[in-house]
Amino acid sequence: MSAYGTTRHHGQPSANSTPASTTLFRRLSWEGTVPLEIRVDSKELPANSDRGLECYYIQAPRVSYLPLLMPEIRRFLMDVVFDEAAGKMLKEEEWWFESEEGTLLKWHWPIGLIYDNHTISASIRPPSQTSTSHHNLQVTPLKLILHLASPPTEKLLLSPSAESCKQAFMGQLKEADFVRWGNTKRMTGLRKQDQDGIWEGIKEHNFDDYWRVASKIVPTTAPARSGSPPPSTNPSGHTRPPSVDPQSAPDRDNAYNVRSVPVRLYLPDGPVMQDVVPPTLEDGSPHTLVHYLSTHLPLLFPPTPYSGPELAYAMMHGVLVPPDAEMAWLGACMAGADGWVSVCVGIAR
Amino acid sequence: MHRIIALNWRHPAPVDACLEIDDSLDVVDDGTTASHESPDSLTCHQYVVLSATFRVPAFYFSIHGSSGSPLQLSDIVQTTLLREDVCEGTVATTFAVSHPSMNFPLLSQGEHPTLGTPCWYFHPCETASAVQEILKESKENIRKPLSWMEAWFTVLSTAVDMQ
Numbered sequence: 001m002s003a004y005g006t007t008r009h010h011g012q013p014s015a016n017s018t019p020a021s022t023t024l025f026r027r028l029s030w031e032g033t034v035p036l037e038i039r040v041d042s043k044e045l046p047a048n049s050d051r052g053l054e055c056y057y058i059q060a061p062r063v064s065y066l067p068l069l070m071p072e073i074r075r076f077l078m079d080v081v082f083d084e085a086a087g088k089m090l091k092e093e094e095w096w097f098e099s100e101e102g103t104l105l106k107w108h109w110p111i112g113l114i115y116d117n118h119t120i121s122a123s124i125r126p127p128s129q130t131s132t133s134h135h136n137l138q139v140t141p142l143k144l145i146l147h148l149a150s151p152p153t154e155k156l157l158l159s160p161s162a163e164s165c166k167q168a169f170m171g172q173l174k175e176a177d178f179v180r181w182g183n184t185k186r187m188t189g190l191r192k193q194d195q196d197g198i199w200e201g202i203k204e205h206n207f208d209d210y211w212r213v214a215s216k217i218v219p220t221t222a223p224a225r226s227g228s229p230p231p232s233t234n235p236s237g238h239t240r241p242p243s244v245d246p247q248s249a250p251d252r253d254n255a256y257n258v259r260s261v262p263v264r265l266y267l268p269d270g271p272v273m274q275d276v277v278p279p280t281l282e283d284g285s286p287h288t289l290v291h292y293l294s295t296h297l298p299l300l301f302p303p304t305p306y307s308g309p310e311l312a313y314a315m316m317h318g319v320l321v322p323p324d325a326e327m328a329w330l331g332a333c334m335a336g337a338d339g340w341v342s343v344c345v346g347i348a349r
Numbered sequence: 350m351h352r353i354i355a356l357n358w359r360h361p362a363p364v365d366a367c368l369e370i371d372d373s374l375d376v377v378d379d380g381t382t383a384s385h386e387s388p389d390s391l392t393c394h395q396y397v398v399l400s401a402t403f404r405v406p407a408f409y410f411s412i413h414g415s416s417g418s419p420l421q422l423s424d425i426v427q428t429t430l431l432r433e434d435v436c437e438g439t440v441a442t443t444f445a446v447s448h449p450s451m452n453f454p455l456l457s458q459g460e461h462p463t464l465g466t467p468c469w470y471f472h473p474c475e476t477a478s479a480v481q482e483i484l485k486e487s488k489e490n491i492r493k494p495l496s497w498m499e500a501w502f503t504v505l506s507t508a509v510d511m512q
Contacts, residue, residue, distance in 0.1 A: 106460075153419050157444075157458050157467045164444040167454065174453060175402045178474065271463045274401035 022221045025333040030207050032062040032317050034115040035141040038073060038097075040081065044148050054081055057141065061205050062112025062317060063337035066097060066105065067165045068203055073146070095160060096151040100143045101125075104152065107160040108168040113342050115142050116318055117266055120346035124268040127349065139318075166199045169338055173198070176262035176339025177217060180331075186217040202337055210337065218339070219255035221332045256280065261287075261331035263341040265296060279328035289314065289330070290323035293345075300345065315344045350397035354512060390415050391428060398462050400473045405480075406498075407473035408505055409461055422446065422456075425469065435508045451475070455508075471508060479504045 038056045045054060056076045060069060070092050078087045097105040103121070105114055170187075177187045190198075194213045201210030251257065256279045265273040273296060281287050293301035293314055300312035314321055316334055327341070335341045396409040412420040412428060422443055425431070435455070439446045445454035453472040461468050483500040495503070505511065 153467075154413075154417065155466065157460065161444075163442065164458075167445060167457070171453065171457070179402055184474070271465065 018215075019221060022333050026211065027207060029317050029334050030061075030063060030210070030337070032112060033059045034062055034112060034318070035139065036060050036069075036111070036115075037141040037143045038146050039143065040077070040146050040148065045081065060111045062110060062115070063202060064111050064205060065109075065165050065169070065202075066107045066111065066114075067160045067162050069111075070095065070160070090148060093161065094149045094151055096147050096156060098145045098147065100145070104155055105144065106157070108157060108165060110336050110338065110342075112317055113266075113336065113344075116315055116342070116344040118142055119318075120266065120268045120315070120344045123346035123349070162203070169199060169202065170195065172338035172340060173217070176335070179260050179262040180219065180258040182259055190216065214337075218335070219258055219328075219332045220253050221255050221329055255328040255332035256286070258328065258331065261327045261341060262335070262339055263292070263327065263331070263343060266342060266344045267297075268346060277327050279326075279331075286326040286328065288323065289321055289325045289327065289343075292327055293323075293343075297345065300347075310348045312345050312347050315346060316342060352395055354393050354395065391420070393428075393430060394468075396461060396468070401462065403473045403477070405473045405476045406501055407470050407476070408509065409459070409468040409470040411466065411468045419467065422469070429510055432508055432510055471505070476501065476504060 036058050038058065040054050042054070056073060058069065058072065074090060074092065077090065082090070097107070099105060099118060101121075103118070109117075174184045174187045177184045187195075190213065194216070198210055198213040201207075201213070255261075258279055261277040261279060263274070263277045267273070275296065277287060277292060279287055281291065290301070294303040297312070301314075302308070302311075316330070317336075321330070321334075321343075330341050391412055391414060393410055393412045397406050398409055399405070400407045410430070412425055412430065414420060420428070422441060422445075426441065426446070439448045439455060441447075445457040447454040447457075451472075453474055456469055456471055459468060459470050460466065480497065480500045483503055484495060484497065487495040487500065502511065
């Protein structure tokens with residue numbers, strides 16, 4: 001404990017001038033959940049199982065993955081649906097999920113992305129009788145059908161195991177690192193303990209465990225000129241104003257100094273778009289969401305001046321994002337746990 | 350870039366199949382795949398795709414048996430696609446082949462960036478530096494320097510038998 005006082009306060013992962021607003025948005029993104037209704041395909045229920053109870057409801061963290069839910073689903077099936085003999089036959093490596101509309105769900109996508117992707121796909125289908133809101137963003141359970149055998153291997157990546165999920169997750173983190181800095185030094189510089197630890201944070205859904213490691217690789221949003229003041233707080237809990245230390249290690253990691261923000265764009269029925277997203281534009285102004293959208297999807301987001309009706313909307317973590325949000329800030333505060341900002345574009349009704 | 354070729358098992362069971370190789374690097378012609386009726390015939394779809402993250406080409410492929418189902422990784426390493434020494438010192442799981450000294454798996458699963466189909470691919474991050482080395486050497490040694498893509502294919506063929 002230094003003479004200046006404690007280095008941790010209010011659950012912030014780091015006392016090095018992480019603004020409270022940054023932590024707030026990171027926590028909000030982390031704690032987002034979506035409702036799932038999981039039903040075993042009735043054709044695959046054995047004859048002697050209890051058909052009345054075959055639906056399992058779960059409020060799943062957006063940052064988690066379907067394979068991580070499998071142990072819980074398995075316990076439910078063993079307890080409630082299958083008898084012991086049938087339960088012994090369950091082989092999780094053959095499980096696969098499908099949406100009500102027959103879309104194959106990707107087990108290596110975060111659950112929040114699966115949910116949002118489903119929402120925007122629905123935006124181009126004929127409206128159902130329950131769509132009352134303008135953007136049809138009601139939070140209804142995503143209905144999944146769980147199949148227990150014969151995965152369509154020609155269309156689905158093999159191995160829905162937690163291990164392969166972890167490798168896919170680590171791969172995404174490394175790619176995000178590369179996109180930001182042109183190298184993966186921050187990721188490869190992590191000790192093995194930290195590399196395992198960040199995935200444990202996902203598995204256990206623990207914000208502090210995740211950010212203990214993530215704070216070493218995710219850019220900061222502190223004002224670009226701040227140095228690294230010795231950790232200190234005054235009794236009211238505010239960090240000291242930035243010192244005049246010219247060393248500025250946080251500057252090196254500042255969100256506005258990346259060469260590109262890791263962003264992917266999802267359309268209702270198209271391939272995923274990924275392009276270079278500099279934090280600032282040529283004129284020095286910050287790269288905003290509206291600029292990004294009107295550059296990449298000018299027909300859906302016509303550049304100003306435009307006074308017609310809204311044609312499409314952009315959603316992240318299930319919420320509409322203000323057009324003047326800065327891409328660099330989004331990359332530091334509202335990325336997914338895998339480091340990527342996922343912008344889901346739906347068609348306005 | 351896409352082509353379909355036929356592959357063999359490295360130590361094939363005695364089978365008399367006479368396999369032709371469809372070597373065109375042009376647009377896919379599904380009708381002329383060279384796989385045969387023999388149980389050991391394998392079809393390999395190969396793609397060269399630009400990696401959006403690493404901004405270099407990456408080599409994606411998938412291999413199917415005659416029944417149409419994709420090969421598992423343990424079988425892929427036994428076909429003639431990969432050069433024998435590629436897997437030295439590597440650790441294989443059902444979903445990747447990795448070398449302890451490398452940041453990314455050597456060979457892992459991924460979705461084709463535009464088709465969305467499951468494929469295997471060689472991680473592209475080390476590619477750029479390998480290509481640069483080859484280009485540098487080619488400028489010094491050979492009268493006609495290699496183009497970037499030629500150098501890239503050279504790097505690729507240290508791991509893959511390009512036939």
